Amino acid sequence: MALTLDQRSASRRESRRPAGPRPVRGGQSPLARRQRRIFGPFLAIPLALYLVLFIGPTLYSIYAAFTNWDGINTPTWRGTDNFTALFDDPLFIESFWNTLLILVVVGIGIFVLAFSFMLLLRDMKGKGFVRGVIFLPHIVSPIVLAIFWGFLLRHDGLLNALIVKFGGEPVAWIGPDSAFLMIMIAMVWISTGFYVAILMAGVDRIPGYFYEDASLAGASAWQKLRHITLPLSWDVIGVAAVLWTISSVKVFEFIYAFGASQGQMPPAYEWNAAVFVYGVTFGGATPQYRFGYACASALVMLLLVTGMVALLRRAMRRDAVQF
Amino acid sequence: MSTHTTPRTGVLRPIGTTAVWLFVSFCLFAFLFMLISSVKSSSEILNTPWSLPAAPDFGNWSRAWVDSGFGAAATNTLVLVVTASVVVVGVSAPAAYALSRRRGGLSAGLTMFFALGLGIPLQIIVLPLYSVLAEFGLIDSLFGLFLVYVATHLPFTVFLLTGFFRSLPNELEEAAALDGVSASGTFFRIMLPLAQGGLVTALLLNAIGLWNETLLGLMFIQSNENYTLSLALIGFIQQQQYNGADYGALFAGVSITILPMLLLYLWLGRRITEGLTAGLGK
Structure with missing residues (x-):
């Protein structure tokens, strides 16, 4: 199997560069042999670090999800008890639900905004400037953005100051019913610029003459979008969707900094799965150190991500358009 | 870039363009607010959040940096x-x-x-x-x-x-x-x-x-x-x-955190966005 792969790639290389003598026999060229010699030494350190500090912990976490591990004592096996407990735990249900809201609702919000911005920016004056400015939230700490968001929305904050100035009544933006919505809006604000940059990097590769041809043929703007832009940026959209799925589950810092006060965890209605892991282990004034339980919740989220990514890849699969 | 690459159904485009500029202004405002608030007194930040400081007060920065x-x-x-x-x-x-x-x-x-x-x-x-x-x-x-x-x-x-x-x-x-x-x-x-x-x-x-x-x-x-x-x-x-x-010192701390990134971005911005999106667009 490995040999056939080698041969195939070697012959592909051959066909790409036909000029010059090439003593390649099934991937056994002198060059390939030299590369083989450095393979081990060059990979040893990163592979060791990765195995010990990344893959090892991942595997242990999967094991610990079935135990009552507290971080100190030897874990004892609990079977699937952690998982049944999770789905009886209103706090986890809330966190799980909120994670899905961020994944789906915020995801759709970002996509709609980023795709429209991308279309508008294609022929707008100052597109480089716009692209640069809306990318800004992506390069600073979410803690900072959470502080700003708090200042914007608190009772004596920026928004209410404006409302009062124009004779209105201050609005309670950060209440039990509205706080999570505000977090979701912030997520859209923070991430849109990044996805605009990704979409534009893909769409910029579409040659201009496609559109010119279409115009000559009398295609409407809508037809161009439908038959040129969308099919040719389909792959990028798919990658962006996978990227958002993975990163939406990791959202933690913003929520924690936005909602936590006086060493307490944020109120339950603001929790997502990442906050849950912290909340049942180290978080709060009296940490619970329920490591096994937290690992179980993290495993549920990993399965959710894996399932979503598999689903997305299936749904987005099209015949690749080469251009 | 050709000028007719985008759907243009009458009113949609001006509305969209306005939305883009509103979004841009909001981003700029957020960062300006944080940087300007770092030289305002706490009472100014609370009572007149939308105004410039009467006189810039760099005491916030030294309190944040040292204390x-x-x-x-x-x-x-x-x-x-x-x-x-x-x-x-x-x-x-x-x-x-x-x-x-x-x-x-x-x-x-x-x-x-x-x-x-x-x-x-x-x-x-x-x-x-x-x-x-x-x-x-x-x-x-x-x-x-x-x-x-x-x-x-x-x-x-x-x-x-x-x-x-x-x-x-x-x-x-x-x-x-x-x-x-x-x-x-x-x-x-x-x-x-x-x-x-x-x-x-x-x-x-x-x-x-x-x-x-x-x-x-x-x-x-x-x-x-x-x-x-x-x-x-x-x-x-x-x-x-x-x-x-001490909101003044808080925003000084915020500015200490964001300024190096903002300067890096001003200096090498293209490289950052291209690096982050490299390979994804292909």
């Missing part, structure tokens, strides 16, 4: 960010080169294996990682955090650099081989200098990510003298709720 520990936190962050991003790029580059140059199942499998780490949420690994570090007495230690930073940023860096090395041509190595340069000599003396652009991008992206990192710090650091900037900010907010608020 609230943002100076020490900035030093910790800088040391961590520089060492961790240099080391992670240093160990990833040879690996990425080896992976990009060898064909076949093993190499493809290992490339996939590293990429796998991109999809694993950190929450999965932090708790076992905690006990590994505790085993070696590396909790609440900047060295421990450094190790964790290197490990958690390996998958991304290897992934990024493998793609980059793949784009470099093979001919030079063949020439070097004919000249009798060893394989590792070829890497260090010929390929590394060629790969400078990719290495700088990798360094930059790691540095930005690590500068803003919070979750790992929150889990593995306990005492104030080991705080990074993000932790100092969280600590400051939580302390204020007991002691009454």
